[in-house]
Amino acid sequence: MIQDIEPYVFKNQFENIKPQNDDNVFVFREKNILLKKENEEISVPKVKDIMAKEDELIYLFAIDDKKYFLYLSDDDKAAELEGYDYEPLRFLRSAKPMELSFAGETAWHLNLWYRDNRFCGRCGHKTLHHTKERAMACPECGNVIYPKIAPAVIVGITDGDRIVITRYKGREYKGIALVAGFCEIGESMEATVRREIMEEVGLKVKNIRYYKSQPWGFDQNILAGYYCELDGDDNITRQEDELSVAEWVSRDELQEQTNIISLTAEMIENFRRNGI
Ligand SMILES: [Zn+2]
Numbered sequence: 001m002i003q004d005i006e007p008y009v010f011k012n013q014f015e016n017i018k019p020q021n022d023d024n025v026f027v028f029r030e031k032n033i034l035l036k037k038e039n040e041e042i043s044v045p046k047v048k049d050i051m052a053k054e055d056e057l058i059y060l061f062a063i064d065d066k067k068y069f070l071y072l073s074d075d076d077k078a079a080e081l082e083g084y085d086y087e088p089l090r091f092l093r094s095a096k097p098m099e100l101s102f103a104g105e106t107a108w109h110l111n112l113w114y115r116d117n118r119f120c121g122r123c124g125h126k127t128l129h130h131t132k133e134r135a136m137a138c139p140e141c142g143n144v145i146y147p148k149i150a151p152a153v154i155v156g157i158t159d160g161d162r163i164v165i166t167r168y169k170g171r172e173y174k175g176i177a178l179v180a181g182f183c184e185i186g187e188s189m190e191a192t193v194r195r196e197i198m199e200e201v202g203l204k205v206k207n208i209r210y211y212k213s214q215p216w217g218f219d220q221n222i223l224a225g226y227y228c229e230l231d232g233d234d235n236i237t238r239q240e241d242e243l244s245v246a247e248w249v250s251r252d253e254l255q256e257q258t259n260i261i262s263l264t265a266e267m268i269e270n271f272r273r274n275g276i
Contacts, residue, residue, distance in 0.1 A: 001212075001214055001260060001261060001262065001263060001266055002093075002098060002101060002102045002105065002214075002261045002262070003102055003214060003215055005063070005098060005099040005102055008063050008064055008099045009063065009064055010061065010062075010063055010099075010102070010103075010106075011061060011062040011063070011064075012061040012106075013061075014132075014133050014134040015059055016059070016131050016132070017059050017067075018054060019047045019054065019057045019059070019067075019069050020047060020067070021046065021047050021048040022046055022047070022048070023046065023047045023066075023067040023068070023069055024044050024045070024046060024047075024066060024067065024068045024069065025044060025045050025046065025047055025049075025050050025052075025057065025068070025069050025070070025071050026044055026060070026068060026069070026070050026071065026103075026104065026107040026108075026111070027044075027045065027050065027071040027073075027079055027081075028071075028107075028108060028111050029086050031088060031089050032086035032087060032088055032089065033086065033087055033089055033091070033092065033104055033108070034079065034081060034084050034085070034086055035084060035085060035086075035087050035091070035095075036083050036084045036085075037085070037087075040096060041095075041096050041097060042092075042095045042096070042097075042100055042101075043100070044068075044100070044104075045079075045081055045084060047069065049081060050071060050079055050081070051079065052071055052073075052079075056071060056072050056073060057069040057070070057071060057072070058070050058072055058114070058129065060106075060107055060110055061103070061106065063099050063103055068103055068107060070107055070110060070111055070114065072114060089104075089105070089108060089218060090172065090173075090218075092104045092105055092218075093218075093259075093261050093262075094259060094261075098261075101261075105216075105217040105218050106215070106217045107217075108217050108218065109147075109149075109215075109217030109218075109220050110147065110217075112220060113147050113148055113220075114136075117136045117145050118136075120138035120140065120141060120143050120145075121143070121145070122138065122141050122143045123138060123140050123141040123143065125138050125139065125140035125141065127139075127143075127145065130144065134146070134147055135147075148220065149215075149220065149221070149222050150182055150183075150219075150220050150221050150222070151182070151183040151189070151221070151222050151223075151224065152180060152181060152182045152183060152192075152221045152222070152223050152224070153180060153181060153183065153189055153192045153193050153196065153223070153224050153225070153226060154178050154179075154180045154223055154224070154225045154226070154263055154264055154267065155178055155179045155180065155193050155196065155197060155225075155226050155227070155228060156178055156211075156225070156226070156227040156228075156267050156268070156271055156276075157178075157179060157197060157201070157203060157205055157227075157228055157229075157230060158227060158228070158229055158230070158271065158276050159229065159230035159234060159248065161250050161251045161252075161275060162248040162249065162250050162251075163178075163248070163249060163251075163254075163268070163271050164178070164179060164201055164203070164236065164246060164247070164248060164249075165177070165178070165245070165246075165247060165248075165249045165254075165268075166178060166179060166200065166201070166243050166245060166246045167243065167244045167245035168242065168243060168244065169240075169241065169242060169243055169244040176268065177264055178264050178267060178268065179196055179197055179200045179201060179246075180196065180223075180264070181195075181196035181199070181200070189224050189226070190208050190226075193205070193208050193226050193228060194208075197228075199239055200238070200239045200242060200243060200246065201236045201237065201238060201239070201243075201246045202235075202236060202237030202238075203230060203231075203233075203234070203236065204230075204231040204232050204233070205228040205229060205230060205231050206228065206229055206230075206231040207228055207229045208226050208227075208228040209226060209227050209228065210224065210225070210226055211225040211226060211227055211267060211270075212225050212263060212266070213225065213263070214262070214263040216262070216263075223263050225263045225266075225267050227267070227271075227276055229276075234248065236248070251271065251272050251275060254268060254271070254272040256269065256272065257269040257272070
């Protein structure tokens with residue numbers, strides 16, 4: 001999956017540090033990321049390439065010893081840079097090297113959070129960057145705003161050698177998917193699993209088991225994957241406004257998932273190869 005970047009090590013401890021010339025910078029404009037493409041590999045600009053004031057760059061994280069900063073700017077001021085192009089964010093899903101794709105989608109998650117918290121939601125005053133932790137602080141009322149991560153579940157519903165496969169309606173992503181949805185306040189993840197299954201495909205399930213999780217910065221999520229088994233009637237009632245397809249597919253009908261970036265793809269491929 002996209003976060004599995006071994007032998008590289010993702011270091012997300014907060015540090016209040018200044019950018020150096022050779023540090024890397026993520027620049028976003030609308031839903032695009034500034035990249036250079038060379039020999040099938042992507043790279044991002046260095047601090048020295050970007051005409052930015054020091055307070056427009058904030059430290060995000062490091063991968064091994066490579067430090068990454070975010071260029072904080074309004075979209076219309078974002079830099080044009082010779083040799084670099086703005087590519088749609090989804091380009092990262094198939095880009096190499098994967099550690100930079102992972103860094104890019106994680107930077108995007110932080111970028112949205114910084115963008116949306118320039119003012120205090122409690123009193124409306126302009127916020128400041130906290131100097132000791134990853135947070136925005138309001139100097140007027142003392143409100144401290146931490147990064148927002150939305151938990152969601154992905155569910156493989158199985159019945160022997162069959163699994164429920166879905167396709168979303170009206171989204172950019174056109175591939176096959178599994179039942180998925182956000183956790184609501186007051187709900188355990190297992191309760192989310194049951195509710196989302198009932199809403200999307202109208203099935204009852206049993207034996208809910210946790211599989212793996214995935215940080216998914218593209219949509220500001222942390223995803224938890226579960227498998228469960230059909231309990232009773234196998235007749236699918238599709239949620240028509242969310243899904244264009246919801247059907248039982250047998251293991252031998254599933255196509256091999258070759259680009260295992262997402263937890264969804266890993267879970268489908270795991271079922272295709274191993275069953276449950
Ligand atoms: Zn405030």
